[in-house]
Amino acid sequence: MSSPVTAPLPGLDPSTAAALNDGLARVEELLRARVSHEDPFIAEASGHLLAAGGKRVRPVLTLLAAQVGEGADERVIAAAAAVELTHLASLYHDDVMDEADLRRGAPSANATYDNSTAILVGDLLFGNASDVVADLGAEAVRIQARTFMRLCGGQIRDDRPCPPDQDPVEYYIGVLRDKTGALIATAARFGAMFGGCDDRTVALLEEYGELLGIAFQLADDLLDIDSRPGVSGKTPGTDLREGVDTLPVLLVRRSARPEDARLLNLLDADLSNDEQGVAEALELLRAHPAMEEARVYTRGIAARAQEQLTPLPESAAVDALRTLAASVVDRAV
Template sequence: MTTPTAMAGLPAVSPALGKKLLEGLELVDQRLREVVDHDDPFIADASGHLVEAGGKRFRPMLTLLAAEIGEGRSPEVVDAAVGVELTHLASLYHDDVMDEATLRRGVASANAAYDNSTAILVGDLLFGRASEIVAGLGAEAVLIQAQTFVRLCAGQIQDDRQSTDEANPLEHYLKVLADKTGVLIATAARYGAMFAGCPSERIDTLREYGELIGMVFQLSDDILDIVSDAEESGKTPGTDLREGVLTLPVLYARQSTDQGSARLRELISEPLVDDALHAEALGLLRAHPAIEQAREHTQRLARRAADLARTLPASDARDALEALPLAVASRTS
């Protein structure tokens, strides 16, 4: 059952719009449960594992919100939101195998609850279910789904490889974010506008808006991974740092040339498996100007997304879309 927590982080929502979105999310959740069900109880249980764990439902919420720029929610808009969320859920099954995760959304990850092979195959099954749903929305939607999936996978591959010697590490990372995270959120907003009858220029605006807010979402995660308090966030800080993942604050710190940053640059040149070295690097990074540089970069992208939202017709939905990027950029959890 969808609760108001699914609306967390969505500012400037009037009571009437909030009611519409919550009703829409209820329909999305009902449809998700129908779609992941299966005659085989084991497959049904494994397929529904992350659906039942909940989550923010950010992507379907954005589909529903974008639809309010046009004619509003319809069965096609709900199915589009379900297709996007299924694609996202499927990618999480695969991500958890690749990351050897043990927890997801406060419950055991699928690979931990079952095994790697099951998690991979269930992820594939959910991708197939998403394709089934999108196929009912027409040829253009199928093409968009395929193009989105290609970019999503390419972004994941490039992320695993990190930056090549020839590439600018910062440019490489931002492109990876656009592909790995931004593209699916772009499709979420695009579908909402498409299936609510918006003209092509508004669909394009919302697609671009969605890609930007997707990048903002991931960049704010990068910052939170470093600055968050474990007791408040419920997450272990510095996970990316421990694994040697090059996130935006780390990239800015690596680019610094001042003598005072020499020790930090030395520490973050490789994964930090030693607890003492990890703690030292985390403390130095938290105090480094790289954090503020990363925040400023994230805010710039958020302002670009808000500027795009301001070009849409005046409405409660536009106000929410305008406020959302800066709220995502400033979130604390």
């Protein structure tokens, strides 16, 4: 059985690509088995977002981190599936909180079913992920629990304004470190752990994963402003409609140039049902120096992720991880 997700990296060493695609196929098989349920409705709702596809960045990272060591055994495959189940579960909850209608180009679970079903299916998937991790030992359970706490803490802080005594950009990056970076860090940590890497390599790859997660989210923030409908597959301006201040917006607010008065008025307005206002704000943002500043910042985070790999012996897997860090930002910068 082939995986619907193939190695998303250009120029991979053929043996690395083959191992990665084989691992992804095994992860996908386990994911489908895990979202299955004796109740047809629960099985359908649990598999709703899985069937929509996705980049599978977290399983890819787990598998590549394992290749830095001895490669992927059944524990690595299980760990990769567990982090993806955790990610999928978080998406069900995110869509309810965001009142989203679409996810990965398909109707969201809350739109397809209802909010209560989406929340409960998310809880079911979190439980499913924990059940997979329970077979990997006490340390893995502890890591999973602490990751989950960080995810929730990051989401809570993301929904609250930056405290007046904190720098808004630093606060936002801290939110991303927990909300997005924590699970991607765990994906790398699990791969390295169960791939037989030593403690130093595990720590380096964990920090690499956390920085990769921050860069990944910052690139998404840029795409939300700079993408064009029908080109990237994203609907631009979603964050503006939801009143979310991402890095480019925070940098605009920090600069506060006199010529930004109109843009700042739009950013302070309720744009949830104002498509003309969203379009104007996007046009002004795309021309603002804050966009290039945000791109430079994003490239810098990706470069820091790559620097974590410097102490590791050169290998095809390390080279692939270096390429992965570049690829997550290349789509936006």
